Amino acid sequence: MAGSSQRTASTLEFLEGSRSGIRYDPDMLHGTDPADGRTLLARYDLSAARDRLTPEVIARRHGGVWRWEELLPVRLRSFITTLGEGATPLLPPARLASRLGLRGLFIKAESVNPTGSFKARGMAVAVSRAVELGATHLVAPSAGNAGGALAAYAAAAGVQATVVMPADAPIANQQEAAICGARVMLLDGLISDCGKLARMIAELTGAFDVATLREPYRVEGKKTLGFELAEDFDWNLPDAVVYPTGGGTGLIGMWKAFEELETLGFIGSARPRMYAVQAEGCAPIVRAFDEGAEFAEPWSHARTRAAGIRVPSALGDHLILDCLRRSGGGAVAVPETEIDSMQAFAARDGAGYLSLESSAALAALPALLERGLISADERVALFDTGAGFKSEAASMERPAVVPNDPEAWSHVIASLSPIS
Numbered sequence: 436m437a438g439s440s441q442r443t444a445s446t447l448e449f450l451e452g453s454r455s456g457i458r459y460d461p462d463m464l465h466g467t468d469p470a471d472g473r474t475l476l477a478r479y480d481l482s483a484a485r486d487r488l489t490p491e492v493i494a495r496r497h498g499g500v501w502r503w504e505e506l507l508p509v510r511l512r513s514f515i516t517t518l519g520e521g522a523t524p525l526l527p528p529a530r531l532a533s534r535l536g537l538r539g540l541f542i543k544a545e546s547v548n549p550t551g552s553f554k555a556r557g558m559a560v561a562v563s564r565a566v567e568l569g570a571t572h573l574v575a576p577s578a579g580n581a582g583g584a585l586a587a588y589a590a591a592a593g594v595q596a597t598v599v600m601p602a603d604a605p606i607a608n609q610q611e612a613a614i615c616g617a618r619v620m621l622l623d624g625l626i627s628d629c630g631k632l633a634r635m636i637a638e639l640t641g642a643f644d645v646a647t648l649r650e651p652y653r654v655e656g657k658k659t660l661g662f663e664l665a666e667d668f669d670w671n672l673p674d675a676v677v678y679p680t681g682g683g684t685g686l687i688g689m690w691k692a693f694e695e696l697e698t699l700g701f702i703g704s705a706r707p708r709m710y711a712v713q714a715e716g717c718a719p720i721v722r723a724f725d726e727g728a729e730f731a732e733p734w735s736h737a738r739t740r741a742a743g744i745r746v747p748s749a750l751g752d753h754l755i756l757d758c759l760r761r762s763g764g765g766a767v768a769v770p771e772t773e774i775d776s777m778q779a780f781a782a783r784d785g786a787g788y789l790s791l792e793s794s795a796a797l798a799a800l801p802a803l804l805e806r807g808l809i810s811a812d813e814r815v816a817l818f819d820t821g822a823g824f825k826s827e828a829a830s831m832e833r834p835a836v837v838p839n840d841p842e843a844w845s846h847v848i849a850s851l852s853p854i855s
């Protein structure tokens with residue numbers, strides 16, 4: 436194909452230890468920081484990017500996530516693996532918003548991404564870059580959606596994938612990973628145990644581990660959430676961002692995106708207050724935030740049906756907590772019953788069949804309003820992180836089957852119960 440070996444306009448300059456500050460060569464495969472095992476972050480030549488990029492230039496481009504190629508790591512166009520991720524709509528859920536008493540509620544519809552969740556953004560970039568740097572087999576632990584996305588992008592890039600999920604991961608995720616040709620391993624344990632098994636697989640087989648924040652580039656894909664949010668709000672960021680937080684890649688990525696956009700001159704120094712939402716049955720970030728701790732202790736006996744936020748210990752805990760504090764935001768835990776009821780409540784109010792994780796974020800809004808942390812006339816952005824049908828199904832009574840006998844139908848219609 437013409438130009439397939441062309442260079443992208445990536446201005447990637449070096450990798451930097453997120454705690455150590457040590458710099459590393461970005462054109463070699465790296466996992467975590469050899470100095471302290473923490474996350475490596477990609478740094479760009481932002482003044483070179485600034486010379487090329489303006490909001491007008493960006494507005495003219497197509498290609499979702501990849502419109503931001505100056506600020507992404509892939510060097511050669513031929514290594515861009517895309518299934519059409521990014522460029523999701525920002526929707527005003529009018530009836531839900533008025534029911535919740537918020538005039539400026541917006542939902543970024545991430546479930547329209549390929550694979551039905553925003554994990555596509557991170558995996559598109561991480562898989563593209565890992566393959567560019569020579570990886571031929573990728574492995575990741577996953578609560579569900581990351582595994583599905585890894586499998587889909589690995590298949591698109593023509594490399595092997597192994598996905599390690601807890602045995603109770605949603606069936607939809609197990610199926611999509613298997614259908615895409617990944618090796619699916621179900622472990623009798625939590626996501627953190629899956630992480631250990633994935634690391635051992637990487638060590639013993641040479642597979643490259645793309646677990647959350649254990650390599651530098653999933654967060655680069657996720658940061659495009661922040662770029663798009665700024666663009667959606669006409670380069671005038673919302674007052675608050677409410678994010679269902681598991682590993683925290685999206686929060687960390689958005690925060691990084693805002694810093695890069697400010698350096699480029701696209702936005703000023705104002706930031707949204709960032710709020711992390713977790714389930715009461717697994718809230719390590721909320722506990723650490725409330726205690727004023729720099730790191731989050733692992734949560735024991737993690738329990739919530741919202742698999743994407745069932746993360747007892749996050750490698751990026753210090754980065755998440757730092758972004759919540761520096762933004763003037765906070766962290767909220769919501770009861771499991773409110774997650775369930777919000778899923779139905781939001782769907783009936785026309786916001787769509789949202790994931791349990793997104794429902795958790797919505798369920799935090801009444802508490803945030805009540806505590807005076809957000810107010811009714813502020814602009815609040817929330818993420819529909821994944822499609823409802825990929826979550827664990829709610830238990831539901833199956834409707835009675837109508838006999839295929841037109842003569843019986845008038846009785847059936849006469850006896851229909853009212854729609855509640």
Ligand SMILES: *Cc1c(COP(=O)(O)O)cnc(C)c1O
Nearest residue numbers: 681682683684685743792820821
């Ligand atoms: C992974 C996931 C989350 C959590 O995202 P992080 O960036 O890892 O905190 C939320 N919702 C869904 C549907 C997910 O798949």
